[in-house]
Amino acid sequence: MTPVGFVLIGAGSRGADAYAPYAQHHPDEARIVAVAEPDPVRRAKIADLHDIPADRCFGSYDELFAQGQLAQAALICTQDAMHVEPTLAALALGYHVLLEKPMATTPIDCTRLVMAAEAANRMLVIGHVLRYTDFFFLLHELLSAGKIGDIITVAHRENVAHWHMAHSFVRGNWRSKAESTPMILAKCCHDLDIMVWNLGQNITHVGSFGSLSNYQSGRAPAGAPARCLDGCPVESTCAWSAKRIYLDLEPFPHLRDTVAKGEPLPSVWPFNVLSTDTNYAARLAAVQNGPYGRCVYHCDNDVVDHQVVTMEFANGVTASLTMHGMGFEEDRTMRYDGTLGTLTGVFNAQGGRIEIHPHRGTPEVYEVDGRAGHGGGDTGIMKNFVAAIRDGGTPRSTAHESLESHLLAFASEDARISRDVIDMAQYRAKLRATVEGSKQ
Numbered sequence: 451m452t453p454v455g456f457v458l459i460g461a462g463s464r465g466a467d468a469y470a471p472y473a474q475h476h477p478d479e480a481r482i483v484a485v486a487e488p489d490p491v492r493r494a495k496i497a498d499l500h501d502i503p504a505d506r507c508f509g510s511y512d513e514l515f516a517q518g519q520l521a522q523a524a525l526i527c528t529q530d531a532m533h534v535e536p537t538l539a540a541l542a543l544g545y546h547v548l549l550e551k552p553m554a555t556t557p558i559d560c561t562r563l564v565m566a567a568e569a570a571n572r573m574l575v576i577g578h579v580l581r582y583t584d585f586f587f588l589l590h591e592l593l594s595a596g597k598i599g600d601i602i603t604v605a606h607r608e609n610v611a612h613w614h615m616a617h618s619f620v621r622g623n624w625r626s627k628a629e630s631t632p633m634i635l636a637k638c639c640h641d642l643d644i645m646v647w648n649l650g651q652n653i654t655h656v657g658s659f660g661s662l663s664n665y666q667s668g669r670a671p672a673g674a675p676a677r678c679l680d681g682c683p684v685e686s687t688c689a690w691s692a693k694r695i696y697l698d699l700e701p702f703p704h705l706r707d708t709v710a711k712g713e714p715l716p717s718v719w720p721f722n723v724l725s726t727d728t729n730y731a732a733r734l735a736a737v738q739n740g741p742y743g744r745c746v747y748h749c750d751n752d753v754v755d756h757q758v759v760t761m762e763f764a765n766g767v768t769a770s771l772t773m774h775g776m777g778f779e780e781d782r783t784m785r786y787d788g789t790l791g792t793l794t795g796v797f798n799a800q801g802g803r804i805e806i807h808p809h810r811g812t813p814e815v816y817e818v819d820g821r822a823g824h825g826g827g828d829t830g831i832m833k834n835f836v837a838a839i840r841d842g843g844t845p846r847s848t849a850h851e852s853l854e855s856h857l858l859a860f861a862s863e864d865a866r867i868s869r870d871v872i873d874m875a876q877y878r879a880k881l882r883a884t885v886e887g888s889k890q
């Protein structure tokens with residue numbers, strides 16, 4: 451079987467470590483034939499791993515796209531604000547595109563991308579990896595099979611671990627709304643996507659509340675300096691100490707064991723974000739000098755650390771989504787109540803557990819293993835995308851469906867700020883008219 455050829459745009463954490471490994475592990479299905487990555491170390495590493503010739507390695511996506519179409523598909527894994535231009539270029543050249551979420555940083559650009567994919571008759575799949583996990587697939591199947599009857603109400607929580615909140619949304623790449631996106635989009639477009647998928651209905655109205663409560667200077671302990679290692683008086687007891695997270699590896703017992711055995715710390719998230727090298731000296735330098743060593747109360751973050759979204763679906767179902775960055779561990783929990791019973795679910799780094807409690811009858815319990823990246827979703831989305839290209843099928847999530855969750859996230863942010871309830875039909879129609887108008 452001829453493998454599907456890919457060009458990789460952005461060989462960072464997601465491009466190099468989440469999606470490209472699929473080609474290494476399934477060489478008969480996928481092959482990375484070219485890369486665009488400005489960082490020479492990252493570029494050389496991916497070229498080496500995938501045997502990409504020097505004349506197929508580029509410093510930027512515009513150089514790569516200037517060569518014309520080099521493969522069937524493009525993996526676009528640049529940062530949030532750099533999604534639109536390479537995606538439009540790739541679609542125009544005839545590539546099918548797997549684009550990382552969020553599609554774009556404005557609702558208008560998200561809408562433009564979907565319309566461009568339609569016009570080019572190319573597949574545009576967004577990195578909604580949760581849909582491709584065994585856990586959420588089973589959850590969807592159980593609900594679709596009517597195990598709890600007609601769904602009446604849903605409560606879904608995204609409990610972001612306190613150290614993850616600090617890493618990504620206080621010290622890291624998604625801390626600033628202007629530089630990336632609102633947190634409800636960055637973190638919860640997956641969750642909104644899952645809810646819309648399970649309900650099979652559009653949402654009619656959205657309301658939202660939330661704010662930045664903890665990770666701001668007003669909460670700083672007395673005498674806390676700008677960086678954890680600059681003599682902070684509470685460093686040894688602070689849950690967010692950069693030493694504790696990145697040097698002592700406290701939230702990662704399995705990695706602590708690896709290092710204790712004298713083995714190197716693998717290049718895995720979140721350490722691959724600190725520096726290319728993940729040894730102790732490199733991590734110490736990053737904590738001493740880089741953004742990840744900053745006190746969580748003295749950063750330049752402005753995204754919320756807790757938000758609640760309430761929704762009404764077209765069939766009258768009500769739902770709430772709670773997201774917060776104060777979790778003792780990372781998980782998603784959910785409860786669906788229906789005419790015939792209740793479904794509860796817990797999804798975390800190990801996999802998950804789903805329980806069905808019928809109003810009458812015996813409960814059912816399902817345990818799902820999911821230790822691979824994003825519960826197996828990183829591999830699952832690649833497998834599905836490759837199969838859709840090769841066999842001409844429809845991917846499990848279409849750009850149209852992904853657009854809905856993105857628009858919901860933007861609308862939630864608008865609702866949070868305005869304190870208004872957003873009418874989604876009006877919201878969608880206004881956007882489409884704006885995009886149509888801008889094309890005339």
Ligand SMILES: NC(=O)c1ccc[n+]([C@@H]2O[C@H](COP(=O)([O-])OP(=O)(O)OC[C@H]3O[C@@H](n4cnc5c(N)ncnc54)[C@H](O)[C@@H]3O)[C@@H](O)[C@H]2O)c1
Pocket residue numbers: 459460461462463464465486487488489492509510511512527528529530532550551552577578579824
């Ligand atoms: N699906 C998910 O669950 C999930 C999880 C985490 C991140 N993401 C998203 O994935 C995207 C990438 O995140 P990341 O953590 O891998 O970021 P990253 O910063 O590690 O990687 C981005 C890469 O793009 C490269 N780049 C910059 N300019 C470029 C150019 N002109 N041409 C080609 N490459 C260029 C950078 O050098 C970097 O290596 C983001 O949009 C992020 O929000 C998705």
